[in-house]
Amino acid sequence: MDFRAEIGLNMNSIKVAFKNIVFLYIDGFRNMTTGKLLWKIIAFKFIVFILIMKVFFFPNYLNTTFTTDEEKSSHVIQNLIKGK
Amino acid sequence: MEDTLLVDWSRAQFALTALYHWLFVPLTLGLSFIIAIMETIYVKTGNIVWKEITKFWMTLFAINFAIGLATGIIMEFEFGTNWSNYSWIVGDIFGAPLAIEGIMAFFMESTFFAIMFFGWDKVSKKMHLISTWLVAIGSNLSALWILVANGWMQHPTGMKFNVDTARFEMESFWDVVFNPTAYSKFLHTIGSGYVMGSLFVVGISAYYLLKNKDVVKAKKSIVVGATFGLITSMFLILSGDESAHQVAQHQPVKLAAMEGLYHGHERASIVAIGQLNPEKEIGDHTPEFTWSLEVPYALSILGFHDMNAFVPGINELVYGDKEKGIEPAKDKIAKGKIAIEALKNYKAAKKIKEDGKAQEYLATFREYEQYFGYGYLKDEKDIIPNVAITFYSFHVMVGLGSWFLALFFFILYFSMINKLESKRLLLWSALYSIPLGYVAGEMGWIVAEVGRQPWAIQDMLPVGMATSQLSVGAVQLTFWMFATIFTALLIAEVKIMFTQVKKGMEEH
Numbered sequence: 001m002d003f004r005a006e007i008g009l010n011m012n013s014i015k016v017a018f019k020n021i022v023f024l025y026i027d028g029f030r031n032m033t034t035g036k037l038l039w040k041i042i043a044f045k046f047i048v049f050i051l052i053m054k055v056f057f058f059p060n061y062l063n064t065t066f067t068t069d070e071e072k073s074s075h076v077i078q079n080l081i082k083g084k
Numbered sequence: 085m086e087d088t089l090l091v092d093w094s095r096a097q098f099a100l101t102a103l104y105h106w107l108f109v110p111l112t113l114g115l116s117f118i119i120a121i122m123e124t125i126y127v128k129t130g131n132i133v134w135k136e137i138t139k140f141w142m143t144l145f146a147i148n149f150a151i152g153l154a155t156g157i158i159m160e161f162e163f164g165t166n167w168s169n170y171s172w173i174v175g176d177i178f179g180a181p182l183a184i185e186g187i188m189a190f191f192m193e194s195t196f197f198a199i200m201f202f203g204w205d206k207v208s209k210k211m212h213l214i215s216t217w218l219v220a221i222g223s224n225l226s227a228l229w230i231l232v233a234n235g236w237m238q239h240p241t242g243m244k245f246n247v248d249t250a251r252f253e254m255e256s257f258w259d260v261v262f263n264p265t266a267y268s269k270f271l272h273t274i275g276s277g278y279v280m281g282s283l284f285v286v287g288i289s290a291y292y293l294l295k296n297k298d299v300v301k302a303k304k305s306i307v308v309g310a311t312f313g314l315i316t317s318m319f320l321i322l323s324g325d326e327s328a329h330q331v332a333q334h335q336p337v338k339l340a341a342m343e344g345l346y347h348g349h350e351r352a353s354i355v356a357i358g359q360l361n362p363e364k365e366i367g368d369h370t371p372e373f374t375w376s377l378e379v380p381y382a383l384s385i386l387g388f389h390d391m392n393a394f395v396p397g398i399n400e401l402v403y404g405d406k407e408k409g410i411e412p413a414k415d416k417i418a419k420g421k422i423a424i425e426a427l428k429n430y431k432a433a434k435k436i437k438e439d440g441k442a443q444e445y446l447a448t449f450r451e452y453e454q455y456f457g458y459g460y461l462k463d464e465k466d467i468i469p470n471v472a473i474t475f476y477s478f479h480v481m482v483g484l485g486s487w488f489l490a491l492f493f494f495i496l497y498f499s500m501i502n503k504l505e506s507k508r509l510l511l512w513s514a515l516y517s518i519p520l521g522y523v524a525g526e527m528g529w530i531v532a533e534v535g536r537q538p539w540a541i542q543d544m545l546p547v548g549m550a551t552s553q554l555s556v557g558a559v560q561l562t563f564w565m566f567a568t569i570f571t572a573l574l575i576a577e578v579k580i581m582f583t584q585v586k587k588g589m590e591e592h
Contacts, residue, residue: 024198024202024207025198027206028203034146034147035201038146038151038580041576042153042154045155045573049157053562053565054161058562059165060165060168061164061165061168061552061553061554062164062168062171069249072172076169076172076173077247077250077427077431079549080250080427080549081428083459083460
């Protein structure tokens, strides 16, 4: 007996369910009114926050200054010992 | 000077982003549950009006959610850039809760969010309702993990400092998660979100009643909002009591600052309302207040659940009190310096491979470890946070919380006897209480964060030691960038909200 049939897995019903989920999103996005503006705002934020601010203004200080964990911990411990 | 400026600007930037972020979060926390309750009524009764009501509030929820989305991620950028020492030191502790938060927020909220908004008439009523509840629960669980992390900073527990890696390492996940400071904070914080959500629903519905628009739906919304608000306001008082109890146990200087208490005593009272004496200096004998109205015994009860309990004041906490077993801050600073010196010697001994000596220094470090952070303070008075900001923020928060309780009670009462529409002053008060809800929430965070200064991690790491070596100019530049972007987002939210509210409840 086919394994899929044995465990009651019906590929057709999975395909239908998957199709329904995709159409839920497609229809949802298509019929949005206020939502369209909100998505534009979300896209704007992601561009500004992640593509611009994170890259150009907020590098991870330790990751960009040091390469290994040993170097990072040594730097921090030196700060702690010296009191900066 | 450069260092002080850098710390101040880094703190200002973090405060700015956190305060702006908190303008969006509480409404998400509260409104999500109110919507779930409304939809439950619709599913139970089958009354289509409740479906329309749910859809209207869902639209406003979506606006707030979309505008607030990703405003919190900025704080994570700041950790890595401005607070690199701190980030490194706490990485092991914060990693787990923040990762759980990220996964939970992403999978739970984003999956069920789609069904909640796009799934009307496409999935069964029950499935839709379950999705709405799961969005509410998911949002609140996200808050749990963030507040577990914050609670740990206020009262570090379940960890050990690794002197070789300079990191706090988690020894017990459950001690971190069930840290009483964390869950009392969580409950109080989500409680404030529920009250905010209720104020929002009641206030906007009151506006419709004042304008004689969508009256039936507004009245129904008010009943749900005011009931939820009344119950959660009482919950807020209880969780606030537990929160203050935790502060008394672990952050006594914060409690003293919250109450402007310089001279500690038994059977301490709470200042219900009053003005701090601006001339007051620590250690002098001038009065603490120019005028005040006090509630006897209340501070002893609030802090220690005992009306006769001694509540230490700022003087005792700085200069010590032998009789009460309170150690002077000067002694703690001296012990902290011993811990720092021991750490330095340990590292030097390890470098030249003198393991025996290294172990001796390590033992000394462990003996004084609990005072470690004090070793970086220059003066004993450095343990005092800004008393005026902490005191007034606390009292404004408590005052507004009391007003909200009364407001919900009267709104509900007049709704029940069907006389609410004629109480126009009450309706206007409800509308203008919406911004007051935001003020109360922000004041709460100011009490929590300003009140715990000078610490980034209570008693272990002062903020001055937590920052990166950046130029002040770089931090100033990004401060103003954020101020501009967040203000623009806030204006966008208010404008879009106003447009939707003006449209009325019909078109959603």
